[in-house]
Amino acid sequence: MRNDKVKLRRFQDDLNVGGLGVVILGAWDVLKVIMRLIIELNKQIDLEEFVGEERPVAVAVIIAVIAVIILFMLLIFKIHMYIGLNASKAARGEPYKKGYYTGAVILLVLSVLGMFTYIHELKDLDNIETTVASFVVDLTSVYILWIVVSSTRKIRELGSLQAQE
Numbered sequence: 578m579r580n581d582k583v584k585l586r587r588f589q590d591d592l593n594v595g596g597l598g599v600v601i602l603g604a605w606d607v608l609k610v611i612m613r614l615i616i617e618l619n620k621q622i623d624l625e626e627f628v629g630e631e632r633p634v635a636v637a638v639i640i641a642v643i644a645v646i647i648l649f650m651l652l653i654f655k656i657h658m659y660i661g662l663n664a665s666k667a668a669r670g671e672p673y674k675k676g677y678y679t680g681a682v683i684l685l686v687l688s689v690l691g692m693f694t695y696i697h698e699l700k701d702l703d704n705i706e707t708t709v710a711s712f713v714v715d716l717t718s719v720y721i722l723w724i725v726v727s728s729t730r731k732i733r734e735l736g737s738l739q740a741q742e
Contacts, residue, residue, distance in 0.1 A: 603657020
């Protein structure tokens with residue numbers, strides 16, 4: 578019985594730290610998209626090409642695209658906040674929304690699938706440092722999501738064992 582309490586406490590600590598990690602890495606994802614957006618906009622778009630009546634239309638389209646991307650980033654960050662904060666609440670024994678576990682599983686699967694995009698990026702040797710750094714951060718994100726999913730599952734298992742006794 579004492580051993581189960583020690584395990585439970587360890588898994589609760591892991592879940593709490595993992596939840597906070599999900600929030601922090603969600604903020605990193607938003608920052609990464611902003612940096613990539615700025616770089617791509619500087620490379621791809623030259624407003625000097627547009628003259629006369631085309632220029633206001635081009636500016637309006639660029640602003641609309643940026644607004645959509647910002648809304649998408651806010652949605653992604655909100656999902657990270659939902660998962661992370663509810664995982665931390667669950668770890669502390671506070672009331673929480675149970676959907677965080679499903680969200681964490683979905684985000685974990687999407688993150689693992691997203692790792693395959695690095696295969697193409699590794700061919701660009703000019704930016705290899707940036708690619709490797711992003712890969713390591715995304716790998717850390719996968720690890721933290723795995724901690725949230727596995728800790729939640731183990732806490733539930735230990736809780737059901739204690740309820741049977």
